[in-house]
Amino acid sequence: MRKFIGKTISFITYLIIPIVIIFAGSFIIINNGKYWKLPKKTDYIVLGHSHPECAFNDSQISGLVNLGKSGESYFYTYLKANKIIPNNKTLKAVFIEFGNSNIEKNMDSWIWDNEHIQQNFPRFFSLLDYSDFKLLMENNSKSILNCPPSRYIKEIGYTYLSSLIIKKNFLSNTRFGGYNYLDYSKIDSLINNKVPNNKNNEINKKDISETNLKYLQKIVELCNENGIKVFLIRSPLHTKYLAEFHEEEFKRVQNSYFQNIEFLDLASFPLQNNEYADLEHLNYKGAHKFSIWFNQILRNNLLEDIEEQLIIHKTIQASTHNNTLN
Amino acid sequence: MLFNSIDFAIFLPIVFVLYWFVTHKNLKWQNFLIVAASYLFYGWWDWRFLSLIIFSTAVDYIIGRELENEGHQIKRKVLLWISISVNLGFLGFFKYYNFFLDNFVTVFTFFDQPINPQGLNIILPVGISFYTFQTLSYTIDVYKSKLKPTRDFIAFSAFVSFFPQLVAGPIERATNLLPQFYKKRSFEYNKAVDGLRQILWGLFKKVVIADNCAEYANLIFNNSEDYSGSTLLLGALFFTFQIYCDFSGYSDIAIGTSRLFGFNLMQNFNFPYFSRDIAEFWRRWHISLSTWFRDYLYIPLGGSRGGTWMKIRNTFIIFIVSGFWHGANWTFIIWGALNALYFLPLMLTKNNRNNLDVVAKGKLIPSIKDLSYILLTFSLTVFAWIFFRAESVGHAISYISEILSPSLLSIPKLADMQNVLITIILVVCFVIIEWFGREEQYAIAKFGLKWRRPLRHAMYYVIIFTIFWFWGKEQQFIYFQF
Numbered sequence: 001m002r003k004f005i006g007k008t009i010s011f012i013t014y015l016i017i018p019i020v021i022i023f024a025g026s027f028i029i030i031n032n033g034k035y036w037k038l039p040k041k042t043d044y045i046v047l048g049h050s051h052p053e054c055a056f057n058d059s060q061i062s063g064l065v066n067l068g069k070s071g072e073s074y075f076y077t078y079l080k081a082n083k084i085i086p087n088n089k090t091l092k093a094v095f096i097e098f099g100n101s102n103i104e105k106n107m108d109s110w111i112w113d114n115e116h117i118q119q120n121f122p123r124f125f126s127l128l129d130y131s132d133f134k135l136l137m138e139n140n141s142k143s144i145l146n147c148p149p150s151r152y153i154k155e156i157g158y159t160y161l162s163s164l165i166i167k168k169n170f171l172s173n174t175r176f177g178g179y180n181y182l183d184y185s186k187i188d189s190l191i192n193n194k195v196p197n198n199k200n201n202e203i204n205k206k207d208i209s210e211t212n213l214k215y216l217q218k219i220v221e222l223c224n225e226n227g228i229k230v231f232l233i234r235s236p237l238h239t240k241y242l243a244e245f246h247e248e249e250f251k252r253v254q255n256s257y258f259q260n261i262e263f264l265d266l267a268s269f270p271l272q273n274n275e276y277a278d279l280e281h282l283n284y285k286g287a288h289k290f291s292i293w294f295n296q297i298l299r300n301n302l303l304e305d306i307e308e309q310l311i312i313h314k315t316i317q318a319s320t321h322n323n324t325l326n
Numbered sequence: 327m328l329f330n331s332i333d334f335a336i337f338l339p340i341v342f343v344l345y346w347f348v349t350h351k352n353l354k355w356q357n358f359l360i361v362a363a364s365y366l367f368y369g370w371w372d373w374r375f376l377s378l379i380i381f382s383t384a385v386d387y388i389i390g391r392e393l394e395n396e397g398h399q400i401k402r403k404v405l406l407w408i409s410i411s412v413n414l415g416f417l418g419f420f421k422y423y424n425f426f427l428d429n430f431v432t433v434f435t436f437f438d439q440p441i442n443p444q445g446l447n448i449i450l451p452v453g454i455s456f457y458t459f460q461t462l463s464y465t466i467d468v469y470k471s472k473l474k475p476t477r478d479f480i481a482f483s484a485f486v487s488f489f490p491q492l493v494a495g496p497i498e499r500a501t502n503l504l505p506q507f508y509k510k511r512s513f514e515y516n517k518a519v520d521g522l523r524q525i526l527w528g529l530f531k532k533v534v535i536a537d538n539c540a541e542y543a544n545l546i547f548n549n550s551e552d553y554s555g556s557t558l559l560l561g562a563l564f565f566t567f568q569i570y571c572d573f574s575g576y577s578d579i580a581i582g583t584s585r586l587f588g589f590n591l592m593q594n595f596n597f598p599y600f601s602r603d604i605a606e607f608w609r610r611w612h613i614s615l616s617t618w619f620r621d622y623l624y625i626p627l628g629g630s631r632g633g634t635w636m637k638i639r640n641t642f643i644i645f646i647v648s649g650f651w652h653g654a655n656w657t658f659i660i661w662g663a664l665n666a667l668y669f670l671p672l673m674l675t676k677n678n679r680n681n682l683d684v685v686a687k688g689k690l691i692p693s694i695k696d697l698s699y700i701l702l703t704f705s706l707t708v709f710a711w712i713f714f715r716a717e718s719v720g721h722a723i724s725y726i727s728e729i730l731s732p733s734l735l736s737i738p739k740l741a742d743m744q745n746v747l748i749t750i751i752l753v754v755c756f757v758i759i760e761w762f763g764r765e766e767q768y769a770i771a772k773f774g775l776k777w778r779r780p781l782r783h784a785m786y787y788v789i790i791f792t793i794f795w796f797w798g799k800e801q802q803f804i805y806f807q808f
Contacts, residue, residue, distance in 0.1 A: 001346060001513045008522075011783065015790065118799075145332040148533075149794035 026156045030126040033087040035162075035169040038065055044298065045084065046233075047077050047219070048097025053180045054281040055235040060291040061298065067177035068097065073110035074215035075135075076120050079127040080176050081219050091228050093303065096219060098232035098263065100245040101280070103253045107209035112139040122151040123175070135211070181284050182277040190278055191240060213257055220261055231262050231303070236269040236290055241279035264303075269293070269316055327370040328803070329579045330533050337367065338583065345587055346513055353510050357484045360507075360587070364487035368453070375451040378416060383486045385412050386461040390468045390475035390482075402469060409465040413458040420450050425654030453493030455651060459618055461486055464500035466622055473501050481507035490583040494576045494803055496594040496614035503591070511588030520771070521585030526786065527770050528578025530793055535756050536572035537798025538749045539564040542740065547715055550725050555734035558725055560746075565715045566708045567753050570599065572804045573612070578768055597764045599707070599757075600685050602699035604668040605678035607707060615651070619644050630673065641673060642666045652714070657722060661713040668706055684765050752796060 029035065038045065043063035046052045053068030067080070077096070085094070101107070110116050117140055128136070136144055158175055162168050170176055223230040232254075254263060275286030282290060293315070297303065302311050327333050341363045349355035369376050389409045396402050427443055434441045464485070467473035476482045485504045491497075546553055546561025553561070574595035581591045594614050601607035608616050620629075624644045630637050642663065649662020672678040685700065686692040692700065709726075716722035740746050763769030770789075774782045 001515075004513070004515050004518050011786070014783075015787065142333075148797040148799065150797035153795055 022156060023152075026159045027126045029159055029163045030170070031083075032163075033083070036083040036087045036171065037169055038084065038088045038091075038171060042088065043090075043092040044095060045088075045091060046095045046097070047081060047177070048072070048233075048235075049102075050180065051099055051101075051235040051237070051280055052095070052097040052233070053177065054182055054277065054283070055287055055290055056294065057179050057181075057284070057287040057291040059179070060288065061295040063298065064295075065171070066179045067171070068180075069174075069177035070180065071110060071116065071119065072177070073107055073116070074102070074212045074219065075111040075132070076124055078215040078219050078222070079124050079132065081222055083127060084171070085222050085226050085228060089226055089228070093229040093231060094219075094223050095231045095233045095264070096216065097235060098216070098254070098258070099234045099237065099267070100242075100247070100250045102216070103208055103213065103250060105207045105209050107212040111211060112136055112143070114140065114143045117143040118147050118151060121147050122155040179287070181287075182281060183284055184277055185274050185283055186278050187238065187273040187276045191273075208253060213253070217257065220258070229262075231264050232258055233264040234267040236271055236282060236286065237267045238271075238273075238276050238279040239268070242267060266290075266294075266316070327367050329576065329583075330529060333370065337363075338586075342586060353508075354480060356511070357478075357480045357507055360484040360489070361480060361487060364484070364489035364492055367489040368487065368492055371452050372449070375454075378451055378454070379457060379487055380483075382413060382416065382458065382461050383483050385409060386465050386486070387476070387479055387482050389465055391477070393465070393468050394475045406465060406469045410462065413462050417454055417458050420448055420454055422654045423448060456495050456497055457486055457492060459497045459615075460500075463497070463618065463622065464504065467500050473504070476504060478508070488584070488589075490580040490587075490589075491591060494573070494580070495612075496577055496580065496592050497618055498591060498614065499618075503589070506589050513588065517585050517588070521582040523770060524578050524582030524585070524768050526582075526789055526793075527768050528575040528580075528582060530789055531571040531575030531578065531756070532803070533793055533798055534752060534796045536568045536570075536575055538752065538796060539568035539571070541799055542746060542749065543568050543715070545740070547717075547725070550721070550728070553728075554736045554739065555729045555731045556736050557738040557740060558729045559734065560738045560740075562708050562712050562715075562725075562729070564749070566599075566704075566711050567756075569711065569714070569804055570595070571756070576803050581767075593767055597684075597760055597769075599704055600700055600761065600764055601703050602681045602685060602696060603672055603677070603703055604665065604706065605672045606681040607703055608665070608669065609682075615648065619648055623647060634674065637673060638670060641670055645669065656719050657713050657716050660719060660722070661710050664710045664713065668710075687765065748796075 041063055042065050044061075044065070046056045046058075046064065046066045046068055048068045049072050050068065050070040052066065053070055056064065056066040056068065058064050058066040067084070069076075081094075085091070112135075117136065121136070121144055159170075162170060162172070162175075174180075220230050269290055271282065271286045271289065275282060275289060277283040277286075297315065302315075327337060341359070344363075345356060345359055349359045365376055365379075368379065386409055389405050392405050393402055396405060431441055431443065464473065464482075468475045476485075481504065484507050485498075485500065488498075488503070543561055543564040546557060547565065550558055550561070577594035581594070584591045592614055594612060596610040596613065598607050598610035601610055624640055627640045627643060628636055629640060645662040645666035646659055647662070649658040649660070649665075652658045652661070669678065672680075685696050691697075712725055713719070713722045716725055738746075759773075760769045763771060763773060766772055774785045777785070
């Protein structure tokens with residue numbers, strides 16, 4: 001029996017020691033600020049989930065890097081912002097997506113449900129502080145403990161590969177976000193089929209994603225602490241989507257949580273049906289048109305104007321008019 | 327608690343240490359520990375269903391004792407039927423209530439007599455099909471005087487709830503497992519090491535092969551209308567390996583875990599995909615269930631004695647019941663009937679016991695004849711699995727129709743072809759390892775045993791690393807739903 005226990009323990013020890021070393025190395029690398037540097041001449045970044053990810057084609061907007069990521073809640077956005085912002089203090093502004101879907105209760109499950117934990121925890125575990133870790137453990141400890149090892153191997157592999165072998169930082173690929181090129185359009189079939197009608201689905205306070213919004217507030221505080229201007233933005237959305245979403249509740253949440261934060265509402269940016277991939281996401285055609293327009297906004301320094309919302313509204317109207325003429 | 331979870335990785339060493347270091351001097355305490363650990367293991371899913379196991383245990387224990395004292399044949403029969411009614415009653419209610427209800431509604435509607443009965447939202451207790459059969463075997467063996475009824479309630483409870491095989495078998499016979507709870511177990515180094523090796527191999531089968539195959543099998547079966555015949559065939563092949571590695575992987579972990587505690591469970595799978603005919607396949611697939619049905623259903627019905635019609639009837643009964651045991655859906659019944667159709671010609675021509683030994687025993691590769699029989703049997707099995715996996719009979723038929731269409735000749739297409747190819751390579755490697763280990767209890771039973779320790783340990787580390795690297799998305803064990 002002693003022989004068995006002794007041999008089993010030594011076998012497991014030889015297995016665990018390299019694993020611990022590899023994890024520790026990954027922890028040190030990922031927390032090293034030099035791997036979070038944005039390309040030179042980056043003035044703006046975009047954060048958020050799939051809406052901005054598909055809308056901002058950053059190859060067409062000079063000085064802007066799109067770091068939107070599909071399925072990302074503010075919790076994980078905060079974790080990466082916490083590395084990016086302190087290491088890139090020359091940024092002029094951070095645009096954070098704040099749309100109707102961001103306030104919904106199910107956004108909290110984007111933090112800790114099984115699918116999101118298994119997707120994100122192995123990537124972000126080195127960036128968690130105690131309170132973040134506690135939050136996840138309190139809500140879904142089972143999923144954290146049972147994350148497939150293959151996910152850790154993949155993420156740690158990427159960390160070592162990008163830092164030690166190809167010598168590039170973590171923002172040089174889309175692992176932590178980037179523009180997503182969509183080449184399809186499903187709008188016509190979506191409009192012809194029945195789409196969910198949330199018009200009368202009034203949501204009350206308990207249906208608001210409190211935890212998720214708390215982390216949006218933390219991102220805003222982080223930017224303020226580092227002297228970087230913050231804009232909440234709402235990326236272009238199809239009119240059908242807007243008409244059927246709880247707009248009043250969205251406005252109420254915006255006013256009660258983020259009254260003092262500038263809000264750029266680009267939701268009604270004029271686009272044709274074939275420029276949307278679906279009701280919430282632009283395809284490459286829509287992203288191209290929108291990005292060229294947004295680039296002009298930035299180049300004309302309209303965001304620094306005290307009346308920027310009004311000016312943007314006017315330019316959107318002008319674009320609509322041009323579209324109609326075309 | 328799943329075998330491939332961190333919960334079990336913590337649970338197992340704790341129980342092991344308590345078993346061999348704290349309770350080892352007293353058999354009763356050791357058995358009691360097994361009962362407590364088993365109830366914890368089971369209650370991890372849903373503690374409410376523990377009451378079912380405890381009730382079933384109590385009923386069969388009392389009936390066993392009563393059968394011992396009862397000499398009157400009719401009264402003995404009544405006692406037996408009480409046990410059968412209780413066990414099958416639970417099974418029938420939890421597993422088949424809604425199925426029968428739906429079918430009654432369909433039949434009445436067909437005859438223009440629509441009825442609107444109340445369906446129930448029933449949760450199927452995990453493993454109910456397994457432990458009810460295990461307790462039934464005890465009562466039937468006691469009734470037939472093949473087994474002396476136990477007077478040790480703790481040992482009997484441990485036999486019914488023994489955690490390694492509680493939820494997905496092997497379905498042990500009381501005659502094999504129960505006496506092991508009466509005897510003091512002593513720790514055997516080689517047996518424990520062998521147990522760990524079998525656990526390792528079971529984990530490989532489950533998390534590397536089954537879970538990766540499951541991802542594509544689910545994708546293809548759930549969206550079958552979007553795929554060509556060749557992709558659907560690939561989906562059927564993925565499911566064929568998924569179900570084998572999922573279930574036999576579970577059995578390997580169960581048997582290996584039992585060996586750590588000094589118990590011997592029966593072999594449940596014996597390399598079934600190397601079978602040369604369907605009769606051989608059924609001697610090698612889910613052996614504990616096949617032999618259960620043989621001993622407690624087929625033989626009492628008359629078995630292969632009697633006339634031709636009797637043989638045909640009995641064959642169909644056993645296969646259809648076996649199919650129905652797997653689930654309350656017509657797809658399982660058709661799967662069972664198909665296997666009966668495959669089996670019948672062999673039995674009627676008395677060729678069902680042609681292949682009793684291991685294929686190509688002692689040889690590196692099979693003969694052309696053996697290989698062609700293996701491939702034929704494998705193809706028939708894959709065809710039958712389509713019914714097993716399909717959502718409905720209609721789904722299975724449309725799936726097969728598409729496979730048999732000209733699109734079968736196209737190149738399979740899936741969104742993630744690179745990972746599909748990796749999965750195929752893993753399956754091929756697995757089949758090769760299984761082939762070389764086909765004469766053993768499990769494929770790697772003797773593999774590397776004579777190597778020097780560092781090399782042998784390197785092999786274990788490679789397997790562990792492969793498991794970690796290719797760990798598929800977590801999937802429930804398929805047989806839990808049965």
